[in-house]
């Protein structure tokens with residue numbers, strides 16, 4: 001029997017509340033209090049369930065005297081000061097198994113739209129313009145796709161793309177991850193071979209601006225770029241330069257460097273952002289790759305199952 005007190009800081013699928021109450025957790029929902037207000041009461045809770053509304057930084061975590069776990073509904077944990085949480089013995093739980101399929105479908109969808117000019121051609125026809133040669137597409141079949149990161153998202157993406165007849169290679173810091181969908185290679189080999197580059201890594205100090213000017217120059221082929229990871233994994237200025245120069249043939253961006261958080265508006269007074277929003281070579285979506293009706297429910301179920309497995313006898 002659990003009598004742990006849990007604070008829910010973001011709206012999620014109702015099954016989280018239903019199932020945790022059924023397991024005798026004591027719950028409090030607070031979707032509006034500010035960072036300071038939550039800091040002032042966090043010492044009363046054994047667990048927190050979050051998406052990304054409130055940053056769980058050192059100051060916050062040091063006030064959370066009773067906290068035993070932080071559960072992230074989603075994959076990315078860049079909002080949490082992980083070294084401090086680990087030092088304080090707070091368990092970190094995330095749930096990428098819940099939205100990996102949505103992310104993978106989003107990657108394939110964006111690539112098909114970009115490479116076959118589907119959105120532009122449709123808009124043209126609706127405006128009475130019938131252009132065929134200008135809208136000639138590029139097949140995914142036979143392309144070498146390089147993934148950076150081969151966790152839940154990378155693997156789900158490789159599974160789909162291998163079904164499209166792509167050769168999928170990936171680079172990951174963990175060894176021996178090759179499987180029936182993709183082959184692990186060094187970063188050098190990936191840069192030599194990839195014709196499409198897709199990111200599936202968390203945002204950490206090491207992966208901040210991983211893709212910058214020198215990285216892009218090292219890529220042997222002109223390539224399509226896909227980012228469903230985090231905007232700050234790529235230096236946007238370098239992406240824009242490479243798009244203008246034709247080195248990046250097109251970009252599918254579900255995340256932007258200029259997002260303040262997943263839920264706030266964009267800073268629009270930025271020349272690079274303006275280019276991305278205006279360019280025909282760029283597709284942009286508002287951080288919705290892992291955001292389907294199905295993933296909402298699956299994320300909730302995964303997080304509940306993990307909490308129950310750890311804290312209910």
Ligand SMILES: O=C(O)CC[C@@H](O)C(=O)O
Pocket residue numbers: 051052073074075076077096099262287290
């Ligand atoms: O919670 C969100 O808003 C997005 C989640 C997604 O980017 C993830 O990290 O799983």
